[in-house]
Amino acid sequence: VSGRLRCLSFHSVKGGVGKSTLSTVAAVQIAAAEPGVPVYLIDMDLTGTSLADVLPIEAPCWSGVAQNAPINLLSKPGGFHPRGDLQDLLAARELRDVSSDVIGVPFLNDFLLFATPDWDAQEEVPIASVAWRLTDGPQNLRVLPSSALPIDLERTLPVIYDEEHAGFLEARLEYLLDELVPSSGDVVVVFDTPPTIPGLSRSVLSLAFRLSRTPKTALSEDGQMPFRLEEAELDWKAFLVATLDYQDLRAAERWLSLVPEGDQSVITPLLNRAPSGDPQQVEALVREALLYSANPMLLRAIPVEEDPSLQLFRGERVPPVRDDLIRRILGKP
Ligand SMILES: Nc1ncnc2c1ncn2[C@@H]1O[C@H](COP(=O)(O)OP(=O)(O)OP(=O)(O)O)[C@@H](O)[C@H]1O
């Protein structure tokens, strides 16, 4: 018997529509509302702005390891660095040579691209080694930021843009989720993904579809799936975020039309920066924009209104608590 994984992921065709904002608000809100539930915010935008640059978060710290010495990710960290040390730690990471040693601060990249020297070894990076915390945030929330530092792009770009590696990244994500499966109770995982659907966003979505089927579908042809994940109860909501901009709506429609019918229940369209949070008003605007021929899923999209309090990435603010918004997004009364 095992616990339940509740996953949320935010996807979009266009960039800049609010995925990072909404995933951050969702993670903070759920963590605040359910203090006993561990919540993980996972920054899959490996080539974009790192959440470490826009949120007040603190990196894991290994006591006794000098700032310019390699970190052993296989050993668990003992605490967190003060936020003020971050610039020096990032500089130490940038200055390392191209070896796979991790110096200064760990990022999600280090988990995703981690390969033990001996593939047979049962060693895996504990999630704690790449889990940062939000200064003054809920204690049960951890953020796994990615790094787009030039030295990291050298390693990640070939993996992300080579279709041959898509399966590798999806398998790594599967391992990550496997590690997060609780033995009882719930764990919440929120994925922020990069814009456009191919690449990493596709890997997250493919995982969402596979794990939401009954029975779950394995990635590999041998049908093997990480054990805990296979046993776990899984509840995944993938949001397609768009705005009311005409081209964005058209692109979202096209995207929705490509989702296989059997997987559609995983997807929830969400219209961000709407003039109103009233679903009927926003439905009327969608009908008007798309000349009365809109995809029915898009007509039922959840509206999130334009709201200056959601501009959280200006000046590294701790995200506001927005219970009303999250209830609407999660479809709770
Ligand atoms: N509902 C909202 N009301 C007001 N501003 C918003 C809202 N949602 C997002 N924004 C603002 O829109 C901008 C883009 O948001 P965000 O960075 O979350 O988008 P994104 O989809 O993650 O972008 P990217 O595709 O580049 O990763 C930010 O400045 C953010 O503050």
Ligand SMILES: [Mg+2]
């Ligand atoms: Mg983003």
